[in-house]
Amino acid sequence: MSRAGTNVFLLLALALAGCGLDPDRVSELVSTRDMLLGVTALDDGVAAAIDVRVGSPIGTVELTGGDALFVTVGGTRRPMIEGQNNGAPIYSVELDTLPGDFLLDLERQNDRDVHGVVVEVPPPFTVAAEGLTQDLPLSLAWAPDPEGGKVVISVQGDCIDTLTRSLDEDTGTLVITQAELRPPPAGPPLAPCALEVSASRTITTRDALFSTNPGGNVTTSAEQRRTIAVVWTP
Amino acid sequence: MRRRFIGGAAGVLTLACILTGSAPARAGDPSHVALWRMEVHGAYLQGDQRVGAGTLVPYNGWGLWARVGISEFPWKWLGYDVLGQIGLVGTPQSNFDVVTEAAVAFAPARWKGSVDGSIVLGAGGGIGFERPVWLGRGGTGYPLLLARLTLKPKNSIRFFTSFRFTPITPDDGWVRSYDLEITGGYKWWYLGLRGRIDDVTQGDPERLYRTYWLGPTAGLVLR
Structure with missing residues (x-):
């Protein structure tokens, strides 16, 4: 069989072997x-x-x-x-x-x-933040709800790498030290830095x-x- | 009562005489209805298969079989038709395929003229792997109805078309197969086209899953 013939045969075999039909996704x-x-x-x-x-x-x-x-x-x-x-x-x-x-x-x-x-x-909730001045840590507080789902706290900003905490138990509070936000040797920022703190509850x-x-x-x-x-x- | 019994027995005897005729059909007779053949058949298939409880998913593949068929009439009007096939079906559930079918055949019409011919009808059954292959690889038995029209415009030229219907009814749905073959041959050889439709009605919600098969067939008439 010539090369062209062999190619045609192989293509035909591949086609017949089932090239897979795209289903109509409805x-x-x-x-x-x-x-x-x-x-x-x-x-x-x-x-x-x-x-x-x-x-x-x-x-x-x-x-x-x-x-x-x-x-x-x-x-x-x-x-x-x-x-x-x-x-x-x-x-x-x-x-x-x-x-x-x-x-x-x-x-x-x-x-x-x-x-x-x-x-x-x-259930809907609110979160409050304190600290993060001088050498005070970031203190977060919200109304705890042990049945309210999994709680995840996330802090992000230009001066830090994003930090995420997934809580095993919803106690309604979380304290994050400055060293956790900017580990040594970086240390605290030299100028005020805007951060965004996000608290989520998911079921x-x-x-x-x-x-x-x-x-x-x-x-x-x-x-x-x-x-x-x-x-x-x- | 006795008269009715005698009348019934005479009727059965008459029917038997009609079916069996006075002598076997002679080989070489232009309208002879016997057909012994062996062939290879390849087909492309495309259709919809059921996935899960009742989701319709398209699929395709191919099949390749060797087939041997014997249709013989020991009596003028009454005979038998036997078909065996073995092959491969290339789909995601690709597997070995084997089928055996047998039927009692009846030749209600045979004629001579400018074009000789005959019509054969039959009823019987078969066993084999489930078809289409996505139903599973269990064995199944099924009833069979068949019909065949043979035309011989010349002694060396033969056309025949056959139709086989297998209405299978497994536990979980209704499966039907329609098989149509059209061939033309010269002397001992023949070429043709064979198509099949496998219909499966099942699932939740119940819907039709249809597979089309089409491909060439080539064979040798042995008798």
Whole structure:
């Protein structure tokens, strides 16, 4: 067989061996029992947003054929609006605040509906900062809530490397020394330095949508985040 | 009562005589319905498979088989049709494939003229690995219906087309296979095209997962 013939044969064999067909990523082709609903909610103290991604064995899918997502926040039911994130469809609702737990519904025209998925939201809180003058450490305080989710404190600014503390126990306080912010030999800054302190509480859950196997899954991550400005005055 | 029994027995005997005829069809008879053949068949497949509880995912692949078929009529109108095939199916679940089918065949029409021909109908069953392959690699049995039209415009030229329908019903859904073959041959050789549709209705929600197969076939008529 000539070289050209061999090449044609190999190309044909590769094509026949299954070059992989790109699936049409729409919800109509996906069973609700195969879906993975990924819910993220964030209230940063200024505004709030809820985002939902609909995952499946063929990737993140677009809701089609009359399928739709709804959230009920504070007793008000709202349809989620389709958008794009990194080229994948995402469904969102913009809110002023996340006052507490909310409900998620997935309504489908030709498949099982999912109603009343409870997304647990940490309670709103405020954070206060003191110190960071002369040789005083940075003292942070907030209302503790042991059931309120995982607490993470983050401090960032031009004069420091970003520092992040994940708390094993929510005691409502955290003290960060100046040496932790700028370890020796750098030491404290020579001039006042603006820092941003962020405190977040996050509740994550993972549950099955149905008791069947497979039964689909819903993962939720709801975060209350508060950010305050602090000036490190040496 | 006795008269009815005698009448029934006479009816059965008459039907048996019609089916078996007076003598075997002679080999070489232009309208002879027997067909012994061996062939190779390759096909490209493309369709939708079920993933998970009921998600429809496209897939493709190929298949390559060696097939031996014997259709013989010991009696004028009544005979049998046996098919065996062994091969490979190239998909993500790629595997060895083997099928055996057998049917009682009936030749309701055979004629001579400017174009000789015959029609064969049959009913039987088969065993083999589950098809399409994404259903799993368990063995399965199924009923079979078949039909074949043979045309011989000249003694050395033969066209035949056959259709096989296998309505399989496993526990978790309804599987149907439609297999159509169209061939033309000169003397002992023939070339053709064979296509198949495998329909599977199952899942949650229940939906149709269809696979199309199409490819050439080449073979040798032994009788």
